[in-house]
Amino acid sequence: MSFANEPLLELRRAWVRDGLEDALRALDAELPLHVPVLIDGATRDAPDLASTDPGAPERVVAAATRATPTEVDDAVRAASAAQAAWAARRAAARAAVLVRAAGLLRERRARLAALAVRECAKPWAEADADVCEAIDFLTYYAADAVRLERGEELVQLPGERNELRYRPRGVVAVVAPWNFPFAIALGMTAAALATGNAVVLKPAEQSPGCAFELVRALHEAGVPAGALALLPGEGDVGAALVAHAGVHVIAFTGSSAVGQQILRVAADVRPGQRHLKHVVAEMGGKNCVLVDADADLDDAVPAVAYSAFGFAGQKCSACSRVLVHEAIAAPFAERLRGLLDTLVVDQATRFGVDVPPLIERSAQERIADALAQAAAVGATVARGAAGPDEGWFAAPAIVTDVAADAPLLSTELFGPVVTVEPVPDLQAALARVEALPFGLTGGIFSRNPARVRELTWKLPVGNVYVNRHITGATVARQPFGGTRLSGGGPKAGGPGYLHHFVESVVVSENTTRHGLVV
Amino acid sequence: MSASVVADPPAPAGAPPPPEQEIRALGRSLDAAFPSAARRPVHAAERALAAPLSDRPELRAALFRLVDVAPACRTPTELGEHLDAFLAELPAHERAAGLALHLTGGRGGHALSGRAAAVAVARMARFFIAGEDPAAALPALARLWSGGVASSLDLLGEATVTAAEADRYAARCDDALVQLAQAVRAWPARPLLERDFAGRLPRANLSVKVTALTPLIREAAPEIGREDAARRLRPLLRRARELGAHLHVDMESIASRELIVGLVLGLLAEDEFRDGPDAGIVLQAYLTDSDELLREVLEWAARTERATPLTVRLVKGAYWDHELVEARQRGWTPPVHATKADTDRSFERLTRALLAARPAVRVAIASHNLRSIAHAIVCNRRSGRPDTDLELQVLRGLGDDLHHALAAHRLRVRSYCPVGDLVSGMAYLVRRLLENTANDSFLAARADGADLDRLLRAP
Incomplete structure (x- = not known):
């Protein structure tokens, strides 16, 4: 049209x-x-x-x-x-x-x-x-x-x-x-x-x-x-x-x-x-990005970061889990971790900001609690910059070594937090997505057209994005809506x-x- | 919101266009000096790729996707699987051609076809890339120099998304400068390549990319990346000055242009760099506002006292598809000219303006289009200056035959030589291949046997 x-x-x-x-x-x-x-x-x-103003709550x-x-x-x-x-x-x-x-x-x-x-x-x-x-x-x-x-x-x-x-x-x-x-x-x-x-x-x-x-x-x-x-x-x-x-x-x-x-x-x-x-x-959603062994990390790493941390992760389409092929899990994790340190955590009024403050105090507390809970049961939490003192800021976080049954992997957090899990292959990744109650967005990074085609049919989500970020659906180009409990x-x-x-x-x-x- | 209603000042002016017959005569003479018997500037290795592809989009796409993924495949079997998947996507009438690209053994299973494809991709990469690292490339640079061709080294790399990657790139640049400066001392004298109106021309020449010097490129906030990149560019400028080398800052997509221009002009104006090093910037003729950038650069040059003039490398621009796609997707007016002819006209106008701006700037004309080159040379000669006051630049691989022809005419030519491994070189390689198989590429057109006089016509 x-x-x-x-x-x-x-x-x-x-x-x-x-x-x-x-x-x-x-x-x-x-x-x-x-x-x-x-x-x-x-x-x-x-x-x-x-x-x-979430960045200046007195205003x-x-x-x-x-x-x-x-x-x-x-x-x-x-x-x-x-x-x-x-x-x-x-x-x-x-x-x-x-x-x-x-x-x-x-x-x-x-x-x-x-x-x-x-x-x-x-x-x-x-x-x-x-x-x-x-x-x-x-x-x-x-x-x-x-x-x-x-x-x-x-x-x-x-x-x-x-x-x-x-x-x-x-x-x-x-x-x-x-x-x-x-x-x-x-x-x-x-x-x-x-x-x-x-x-x-x-x-x-x-x-x-x-x-x-x-x-x-x-x-x-x-x-x-x-x-x-x-x-x-x-x-x-x-x-x-x-x-x-x-x-x-x-x-x-x-x-x-x-x-x-x-x-x-x-x-x-x-x-x-x-x-x-x-x-x-x-x-809501618990949106996953699947990264295949042949993915171009030059693209996948920034796209995952943008999907997870843009607007402090406060989009229903945001990425909160990354399932990455074990063959490239190490360089992926290293580069995403390095990128975390480059994120500009600052007031929304500043041009070029990556992670603005969260909407309200309770959101800040919710994120802190979830991360503390995950860490208490052995997860590793890496944090980016904390941001200014004034405002409901939450440092963006990457969580690894998360237990398979941890709530962090199945509940929507609505904040700048992403978990990274290595998987033996994308079939295993697919099984993890299928086990979730949600089905809003999902992403695939792969350069194999046969694998991409297969996964786009099988992923149980409403909007599938291939080799790009998974947020920012646009009217008439990416009609938007989820399946399952989403x-x-x-x-x-x-x-x-x-x-x-x-x-x-x-x-x-x-x-x-x-x-x-x- | 609308653009400023204040009328723009006129574009920087140059001399009027020179007579067409002079340009064509020189163009024909340069063409005659191409080394290959058929005087076709495209190397056989990629003529096989380029010639049949320009009007076969599906096949072209399959090939590029294969080349693109090749270094990410850990085993021949993996690459073979990709090859199969790409071929399966081809329409039936192209499948046979796909198999015949000599990229596959066909009957040998994934491992064999994958191995064949890997070999082919590596061969292509070697054509465009001078070596895995500076040390490996130095012999090639020395051979170029002996043959009357200068060089600029470019370090290919993966995208910089972390501070550690930016640090590593800066360290590689520093190391390359040191190695280059050391190596060039042993090179024989080539007076033609070593002096112009402004004085000595450094033998060691390194091109750097600002997007590799900082992970903080934010198009809405150029100052964030500028400050971070400056921390890494400043030591490189010091090193280049100490070694007497030339440092050239490349231009990339328009998203980083404001940052790059601000960064380079800002640093070079600092007292510390008043006496050096020799440095340069790039002007992209495909941008519709390139006249404005030239004006900004010339105003800067007029008010900035430096020991040697800034070199301005004029290119057509390598991100045309990207700029167009991005503008279409976001609803913006494309920042680039819509047609190649518009870009070519802009290139000639900017050439004349740049030549007229000497001695405030040094001028390097970077193109593989004989018409654009001949136009620049004729303009330079008509300004009464020797040929050495104009630098011509070509890309390694694509421009090899051309640099032979230019050197044979005793013109001052520099070859832009990327170095890097296959993984990091892939983005560069794909861009070169795309360029060379585009319908409107001069070299591809010439390889297809297009009429020289037609190609030499005014755009």
């Missing part, structure tokens, strides 16, 4: 970097941003929830207002009321609104990237890519929804007319994570809106500021006030929203534990509820994703009258 991704900023040009630094200064002067509860065009701004980035249980109910009711009119517009009209929103985001790119740098400590390149991906989701789903509106071809026989159409499901609850504060929140929201649903968005408590910018742009572009509500808050707000009888679809990206809880809650039919809830859940299979940014936001209706009409076909 013809689709052009939003171009990334060319950070290798000094004047591009200067522009971003200007945008950051301008943003800083505005902080904290106020993020109200926003329902049907009405706002309530009574800050009681702050997002802070409040957004002063948000927690939604109350009553507001959750109000938001769903308002969305229900507004949905029919939004759905009644043709897909092309809704698409035009989304494309207009994409234009607004494009105009505000530098400011938005700066906001992700501040609120989530995304390094500039990653922050910019996040904004670009958000724009991509808008334009991609807008176009795909227009195509979907045409329905599907059915078999036609004389005397009847058969039609398959899609219609929106109703109210979509979007429960979004902080690690891609623009792209993921907007991806789920845009898919729902493009197909004619109304949306109630519950952003992560760590990134309400980014979410509010998205919601503002969508409203400015013409999304009706009632068709999109913003409910800042913590887990209780999300829980109330998910449980609400008026919600038809729950689009969730986040941890496996929360995703499974949502699936359980969504299965309950509440009083007054006359539909089954559909859940689109994108959850997700239900839909591919965000790819064909078929919108099907989760619609239901199909088949109309079959008798076209005969008095025995004649009319």
